[in-house]
Amino acid sequence: MQAENKDEMRDKILEAALKRFTHYGASKTTMNEIADDLRCSKASLYYYFTDKNGMHQAVLERIGESYFQEMENEVKTAKSATKALFQIIEIRRNFVMKFCRLELFKMLVDSKHDIRNQMVAAKKREIEIHAEIIKIGVANGEFKVKNAHKTAETLVMAMMGLRYSVPDHVNPNEDMDDELFNQVLEQQKLLLEIFIKGIKA
Incomplete structure (x- = not known):
């Protein structure tokens, strides 16, 4: 008890x-x-x-788990891999808009090694989710891909890279305002459109 x-x-x-x-x-x-x-x-x-950073980290773990569960549920119910990939962007949009004041990127800079290990694990999990969606696309004839995991890794890394190349976003370690965040999302959608055209069967 x-x-x-x-x-x-x-x-x-x-x-x-x-x-x-x-x-x-x-x-x-x-x-x-x-x-x-x-x-x-x-x-x-x-x-x-032990301190507020430890509490902050535990909060991020909790909401991060719900974020990944929502994406994994999208994989389970996906009939179209293309739609699922675009839906992942919407899940990301909703998540960041809801929790934008949690200062995730500031936490990454200020924190100790533990949070960075968590972020590496989160990136791997996101790659796996994208790989599963790409496998669905291959299975249903949407995509022609030899290595789903490598393709997913390339896509996720390219999506992440856009965050650091937004015009006027001088410090990549700070959280973005709504305008910059929406700009990144629009670029991610455009990248995804181009990417999907490249792997269509």
Whole structure:
């Protein structure tokens, strides 16, 4: 029972932190504010997380998992690989617009090695998801591809690369505003259109 209570308390802390981070921004949120929201002591928060960065990282893990689950559900129900690839961009758009104040890229710069390892694992997972969609496209005759994984890796890396080549986005380690983010998404859609034409059967 005690372990269950600990898990429940940790979940409540993460929910409160996510609410604060999403509304005010992660950097502007203090541990005191999260403790006040939960009506507990700040010491209680430190029992579960060593510092705010650790809590921030746990929040990102939680929302990241729901993000990947949504993409994986798209794979499971996909009838058209082309539509599924475009739907992944919409899932990404909705996710970033919802959680844009979580300061993911700032976290990458300021944090220790752990978050970078998580990002490497996330990139691999995204490549695998794209590879599964491409395999569906090959199976149903949409695509002609020899190596689905390599093709998916190229696509994902190219999509990620667009984020760092947006005009006037001087610092690639900062989060983007809505205008720049939408510009990247439009470029990603154009890239995907060109890419799909290249692998069509």
